[in-house]
Amino acid sequence: MGIxxxxxxxxxxxxxxxxxxxLPxxxxxxxxxMQKYLFKVGPIDLVDGGLLPGIVDFFETGVADGKGVLExxxxxxAAFCDDLIKDSRTYADVYQESINVKPGTAEK
Structure with missing residues (x-):
């Protein structure tokens, strides 16, 4: 990664x-x-992916339609965020895998 x-x-x-x-x-x-929640439990590729900009796009559309955010x-x-990342590999998954590896064995 260059300057x-x-x-x-x-x-x-x-x-x-x-x-x-x-936004309002x-x-x-x-x-x-949502950002705090996703940074804690979110997908590994959160920063590189388009999830956060996609949320802002979704919110901008909601504002334009005159809807409240909870609508x-x-x-x-949290449930909404979980639904967004349900098919993504998360840091929680990586942690769970690391504790399931038996001591003295290499992960393949």
Whole structure:
């Protein structure tokens, strides 16, 4: 990863954060809670993937349609996030696999 890649990554992240800040306050609160949850238990490729920008796209569409954030995702933010990542490999999966390996054996 070169310096240009780092600069471009920062530029993209700042643009993403600006989009989040442009959302109504209730959407921002829910987005931040989703982000915290996904950073804890989310998929391994969360940072490199399009999940977070996709959520912002979804929220922007909801705002344009005049819907409240809970109308879009429902009352349980964690359940909504779990549904988003149900087919992705998570850090919890990696941890579970690491504790299931018997001592003295190499993982294949």
């Amino acid at each position: 240009q890649d780092i600069i471009e990554g920062k530029r993209q992240w700042r643009a993403h954060v600006a989009r989040v800040k442009a 306050p209730d959407y921002q609160i829910v987005y931040k809670e 879009l995702i429902g009352p349980d933010v």
